[in-house]
Amino acid sequence: MSLHDNAVLVLKAYEGSDPAQRELSGLYLDHLAARPDGMWKACEAGHLTASALVVDPERGRVLLTLHKKLGMWLQMGGHCEPGDPTLEGAALREAREESGILELTPLAGGPVQLDRHPIPAPCHWHLDVQYAALTRPGAVESISEESLDLRWFAYDEVAGVADGSVVRLLERTRALLDA
Numbered sequence: 001m002s003l004h005d006n007a008v009l010v011l012k013a014y015e016g017s018d019p020a021q022r023e024l025s026g027l028y029l030d031h032l033a034a035r036p037d038g039m040w041k042a043c044e045a046g047h048l049t050a051s052a053l054v055v056d057p058e059r060g061r062v063l064l065t066l067h068k069k070l071g072m073w074l075q076m077g078g079h080c081e082p083g084d085p086t087l088e089g090a091a092l093r094e095a096r097e098e099s100g101i102l103e104l105t106p107l108a109g110g111p112v113q114l115d116r117h118p119i120p121a122p123c124h125w126h127l128d129v130q131y132a133a134l135t136r137p138g139a140v141e142s143i144s145e146e147s148l149d150l151r152w153f154a155y156d157e158v159a160g161v162a163d164g165s166v167v168r169l170l171e172r173t174r175a176l177l178d179a
Helices: 003-013 019-034 087-099 155-161 164-178
Strands: 047-056 061-067 076-079 104-106 113-118 125-135 147-154
Touching: 003 019, 003 087, 003 125, 019 047, 019 113, 019 125, 047 087, 047 104, 047 164, 061 087, 061 155, 076 087, 087 104, 087 125, 087 147, 113 164, 125 164, 147 155, 155 164
Parallel strands: 047 125
Antiparallel strands: 047 061, 047 076, 061 147, 104 125, 113 125
C-alpha cells in the first residue's frame, strides 16, 4: 500500500472531535483525490505533513522543539518521505529524529487532530496530521540540527510558549489519555 493510499484510509477513518475537524478531513481527502503528489513537498498547492506531540504522561509534560526556521515552540514533525510506510510511521520517524528519543509509542486511536496552516511560497499549505507519542519517564532528549532548542514543558506551561494549534493538540491528547 502506498503512503498516499494509507493517508486516504487514515483520513476516512478519522472521526475528529468536532465539525471543524471533520471538515478538515474532507478537505484533506479532496486534496489527495485531486493531487496524486499531494503527500510530497514538491506539491506546490500544498501537501500533507505528519507530526507527533511527545508526551511523558507520568510526569505531566511534553517535549517541544524551538523550530529553527519559524522560531516557534512546536511539536516534532515535518514532511513525509518516500520510505515512510504510513502517516503514523512518518510522524514517529520525525519525532524520533527531532527529539533523539527512540522509545516512542503512538497513542492508540490514530491521529489526535488535523491542522491546516499556510506556509511561505513556493508551496502554499501544510495539511498536518497530528499524532501523540508517549515516552517512558526519564527519557533523555537530544537536540537535532532542525531545532534551536528542545525543552520539556509541564502541561500548564504550554499555553504560555506555544501557539493555539499546539495547545489544542495537547488538550485533545490529554482528553484521550484521561478517557
